[in-house]
Amino acid sequence: MPTKVTFTLNGEAAGATVEPRTLLVEMLRENLRLTGTHVGCDTSQCGACVVHVDGVSVKSCTMLAVQTEGADVRTIEGVAIKGELHPMQRAFHEHHALQCGFCTPGMIMSALDLVKQNPDPTDSEIRAWLEGNFCRCTGYQNIVRAIEAGAEAMRTGDLARV
C-alpha cells in the first residue's frame, strides 16, 4: 500500500508517496527528480548511490524509502554552497578526478563522510575508505589526490562544512 514519507532533504522539508518496496534511490530519482544520485549495480557494491542519512554515508540502493521517515537526508544536490561548488567538488574538478563522472556523486558523498570523521586522512586511509566506491575509469589515483586536496581546503578554507 502506498504510504507517505516525510523527511528533511538537503535542509528542507520534503515528502513523497511511495510503496514499501521503493528504494531510497528510486524515491530520490523518480519521485523527487534528483538524478545526481546514481545506480551502478544491483549487488550493493559499487557506491554510485551513496547519500547521507542522519549524518552518515549509506547506500541509497540498499535502504527503503519508508525507512527515511523523519530522517535527515543529504544528496549531492545539497552539497554546493549558494550555487558555488563545495571545496570537495572543486578539488575533484581541479585534480581531474573524473572521466565519465558516473561514480563521482557517490565518491564525493563518501569523501565528505570520511573527512567529517577524519579531517586529515592519509593516502592509505582514503583508499581503505573508498573500498565501497568503484570507479571504472580513473584508476583512483586522481580521486585520492582530490580528496586529500578537498580535505585540506575544508580544514583551512572559509567554506569548510560538510
Next chain:
Amino acid sequence: MYNFNYHRPTTLAEAKQLLAENDEAKFIAGGMTLLPTMKMRLASPSDLIDLSQIEVLSGIRDTGNAIEIGAMTRHAEVAASDLVRAGIPVLAELAGQIGDAQVRHRGTLGGSIANSDPAADYPAAILSLDAVITTDQREIAADDFFLGMFETALAVDEVIISVTFPKCARAAYAKFPNPASRYAVVGVMLADTAVGLRVAVTGAGPCAYRETDIESALQASCTVDAISEIAVDSAELNSDMHASADYRAHLVVVMARRAVLQLASVEPRVSA
C-alpha cells in the same frame, strides 16, 4: 523486488505479534543482506518488520568479564566503541574489516549471525571467543548456534536480543578478503580464552566451525611451526568462482599462521 507490507514497531512484543500474524513475514535489521536478496527475487516476504526502533536491541555494555552487544548494533559502532576496543580489541578490528564504510553504517551484529553466511566475519569471533547468544527465548552457546550454510539454531519466531563476548587474555584475526566484496574467502580467529585456546574458521566451510586439529596443535605449542605441516581436508569445504576447496584448505593454514604471528605481538590482558 516484489511488494510487501512494512512495519516499524517500537517494542519487541509488537514485533513478535506482527510476525505471528503474518505467515511470510521477516525481520529486517540493517537490510544489507536481506534487501539485495529481495532485489534478486531470491526472497519475497509478505511483510518486513523493521527492528531498528526497538531500544532493547541496541547498545554496548561492559559487564566486567564480558562485553554485551545488542543485536541491532551496527558494525561501525562496534569498530569505534571504546568499551570494545579496551575489552576485546580484536572484535573492534574485525568489525572494522567488514565490507565497506557504508555497509558498516547499516549492517548489524544480529543480522550477520542470524544469516550465517559462510563468508561472514562475526561467526569466527562468536566461536573462538565462546560467546553466548541471548534471544527472546533462551541463551544459545556459540558451539550450538551455526548449523550450516545460512542455517542456525534459531527458531522461525526467535529474535536475537544480544551477544555476550567473554573477555579473553588475547586474540587475533587474520582474514583473506574477497577483493570486491571484502567478505572472507577464509578468515581465522585465535583466542586465548578461559576455556583454552580456540581456533575458529570462517569462509572455508558451509558455516563457521572450530578447526580442532589446529586447535590441539596450538594448545601444545602456540607457534607457526606447530601447524605448518597440518593438511586441512578439503572434502567438506566450499568451491566457487572465488576459490576452490583445495585453495581454501591451504588458506586456512596460511591464515592460522598469520593469526599466530599476530597473537604473539598482542599484549596479554591482565584480568581484573
